[in-house]
Amino acid sequence: MRRHGGRLICDARLSSLSRQPKGFYAQTGQGTIAASMVINAAGAWGDEVARMAGLSPIGLSPKRRTALVFKPEKTAVMDDWPLVIDFAETIYFKPEQGRILASPADETPMPPCDVQPDEMDIALTIDRLEKLSTLDVPKILNRWAGLRSFAPDRAPVVGPDGDCGDFIWCVGQGGYGIQTAPAMAALTKARALGRDLPDGLAGHDVRAACYDPARFRHPKL
Structure with a gap:
């Protein structure tokens, strides 16, 4: 440029x-x-x-999307693991440099703002992970949220x-x-x-x- x-x-x-x-x-x-x-x-x-x-x-329509990163203690994370999404699209997770990146796949309507992760979304992500997989979440290393914007169609x-x-x-x-x-x-x-x-x-x-x-x-x- x-x-x-x-x-x-x-x-x-x-x-x-x-x-x-x-x-x-x-x-x-x-x-x-x-x-x-x-x-x-x-x-x-x-x-x-x-x-x-x-x-x-x-x-x-701006909509909040939440994500977090953690490193399980009981399972070694392999880089060749696939992206995993449940059928109802209420959670997805994937390997991220020896750690796991996960999201509750939320689409919460929000006004344009400097959006921050919601604690309830973080808790839901951990609960769904532990119910749907053998991964444990001993500590959250990073968390954030962003606004994904959609046109009417x-x-x-x-x-x-x-x-x-x-x-x-x-x-x-x-x-x-x-x-x-x-x-x-x-x-x-x-x-x-x-x-x-x-x-x-x-x-x-x-x-x-x-x-x-x-x-x-x-x-x-």
């Missing part, structure tokens, strides 16, 4: 985003930034950023806003952001620049219309 003249600005909380005849002005904790285009990749805050720009939200939202072609949505990954990052980047680039999808996407039957924000627009009566 730097080789192409880009600049990464950290600790720059967005306080306002105004649309101008020739672009946008973003007020941030690091000053005012002028831009001809905005890519809204704000995750759980995606609808909030759209509202700042005077645009309609798409109805994102649970598919990602990528493309120009219907009311402002220079406001590009890139939200709603639903927890699969890392796994889909290369494809999402290629799709976002193509939509932002008005280009055809690259062969790597089109060749796998990826269709831009499936992710277009316009699918949430209601026809005028």
Whole structure:
């Protein structure tokens, strides 16, 4: 990015985003930034950023997902163990560098926030682990939570806003952001620049219309 003249600005909380005849002005904790285009990749805050720009939200639903890491005392963890998910999808766990990463697979609706793990979710994870496996949980080494954001149809939202072609949505990954990052980047680039999808996407039957924000627009009566 730097080789192409880009600049990464950290600790720059967005306080306002105004649309101008020739672009946008973003007020941030690091000053005012002028831009001809905005890519809204704000995750759980995606609808909030759209509202700042005077645009309609798409109805994102941020949902908490909890995870914890522990090392069992009674069982040696093998790196070639598979990811295990119960049939009802109330828990999953997998090996993580000699330890176990586990989650209750929770999807608790939350407002956009700096989310923290809930103690009840931690307790449920341990209870389900000990009931469904021979693993013991002597001590939790790490715990955290994150917000996985979903559009109303649970598919990602990528493309120009219907009311402002220079406001590009890139939200709603639903927890699969890392796994889909290369494809999402290629799709976002193509939509932002008005280009055809690259062969790597089109060749796998990826269709831009499936992710277009316009699918949430209601026809005028």
